[in-house]
Amino acid sequence: MSQATQIAIIGAGIAGLSCATSLQKAGFSVTLFEKSRGTSGRLSTRETPHWQCDHGAQYFTARDAHFAAEVERWVKAGVAQLWQPNLQVYDGKSFTAKEANLASQTQRYVGYPKNNAPAKWLANRLNVHTETTVIGINQHAQQWQIYSKEHGVHAHHFGAVLLAIPAPQAAALLANVATSASQISASVVMQPCFALMLKLKSILPCEFDGLFINHGPLSWVARDSAKPGRSNQANTSSETWILHATSQWSNAHVNDDKEAVSDLILDEFMSILQRSNALQHSMNVESKQLHRWLYADCEQYLSSVYHYDKANNIGLCGDWLNGGKVQGAWLSGFKLAQHLIDENKQ
Ligand SMILES: Cc1cc2nc3c(=O)[nH]c(=O)nc-3n(C[C@H](O)[C@H](O)[C@H](O)COP(=O)(O)OP(=O)(O)OC[C@H]3O[C@@H](n4cnc5c(N)ncnc54)[C@H](O)[C@@H]3O)c2cc1C
Incomplete structure (x- = not known):
């Protein structure tokens, strides 16, 4: 196998896993580096001994034919x-149905029995180094060396390195590397999102399982335990x-105190529930956890789909190069892989 077909991918979210899967299928040797304990990035699930909750992406839609075929594979695999x-x-005044009838309904998919299931399924077939935070990449004699916080320099060198991580994290890694990729990643601003997970000791008597909110501090609330396969949670x-x-x-x-942020979010949720007549008294919260996504989505997404600097x-x-969302991330990784596969044939 030539050196050009030895690929390092940094980040095992949906984009990195999609890219790795296609490359591996085409005969490339791929090594993924992931800083977290598990794979799946922002399409993920918080798991405790007593409950689980999808705290990143809530569901995904498949409008593109390639991604629709992939989702079909996930469904067939049971993930x-x-x-x-x-x-x-909810617009601050009234509650209306999102889709008037079944015919107008968007097809929404979730991971089964939790949102990190598709990523885990993909990762099982790949060479993934988890708990490996890449802190430096260095090109030497046309090969890339990878340095991680936990393990120092990686033993193998790579013909190409692909960054499948949010733009600001890519920009930080590329700060000392003179490449067009560093300018592109530095040009994108990503925004945070606070996610508050609640385990309740009671059932909320509201009609909705998911509420899009167009007014005030919240954008979305959902009954996570109503998703398929979560019945043991409810x-x-x-x-x-x-x-x-x-x-x-x-x-x-x-940067506010986490407890204060949780309280404000909870108060807002309670006042929405009161306006929907779903809450007469206080809520019976057994436990709650707050997660801060620093790079949840983009102020403005790019539409270049992926980027490849052939000279280096x-x-x-990643989603930020392709309009956002799970579909955008998966397609971005898939299309970058196709580019490398085509280039390798020439
Ligand atoms: C709160 C929230 C709600 C959302 N809701 C939806 C939704 O309903 N529908 C939808 O389609 N999309 C939604 N999204 C967006 C969707 O989650 C993302 O578009 C998609 O998951 C991005 O995938 P990715 O692979 O590009 O990036 P990520 O999922 O961010 O993957 C990047 C991976 O790289 C790792 N990493 C980063 N830096 C390093 C490093 N230095 N070394 C090693 N590993 C590193 C990270 O740990 C992560 O696992 C939501 C996102 C959030 C945060």
Whole structure:
């Protein structure tokens, strides 16, 4: 195998895993480096001994034919399912149905039995080094060396390195590397999102399983335990909810005390529930956890899909290059892989 087909991918979210899967299928040797304990990045699930909750991406849609075929594979493998929640929209005054009838309904999918399942399934077939935070990449004699916080310099060198991580994290890694990739990643601003997970000791008597909110500090709330396969999380006397704050509100509170942020988000949720007549008294919260996504989404997404600097053998993929969302991330990784496969044939 030539050196050009030895590829390092930094980041095992959906973009990195998609890219690695296609490259490996085409005969490339691929090594993924992931800083977290598990794979899946922002399409992920918080798991505790007593409950689980999807605290990043909530669901995914498949409008592109390639991604639709991939989602079909996930469904067949038993790691994704259609989710048909009762969705409403709240504009600060009234609650309305999101989709008037079944015919107009968007097909929404979730990981089964949790949102990190598709990523885990992909990662099982790949060579992934988890708990490996890449802190430096260095080109020497046309080969890339990888340095991580936990393990120092990696034993193998690579013909190409692909960064499948949020733009600001890519820009930081590329700060001392003279490549077009460093300018592109430095040009993109990403925004935070606070996610509050609630385990309740009671059932909220509200009609919606998911609520799009167009007013105030929150953007979305959902009954996580109502998603397919989460039935062990919900019973007649308990359920799990996820509350997302808007990027604007999250930005304004990004460095605030976590307890204070949780309280403000919870108060806002309670006042929305009161306005929907779903809450007469206080809520019975068994436990809550706040997560701060520093790089949740972009102020403005790029539409270049991916980037590859042939002179330096360095590539970029991720949602931020392709309009955002799980579909955008998966396609970005897939298209970067196709580019390398085509180039290798020439
Ligand atoms: C709160 C929230 C709600 C969302 N809701 C939806 C939704 O409903 N529908 C939808 O389609 N999309 C949604 N999204 C967006 C969706 O989650 C992302 O578009 C998609 O998951 C991005 O995938 P990615 O692979 O590009 O990046 P990521 O998932 O961010 O993956 C990057 C990976 O790189 C790792 N990493 C970073 N730096 C390093 C390093 N130095 N060394 C090693 N590893 C590193 C990270 O740990 C991570 O695992 C949401 C996102 C958030 C945060």
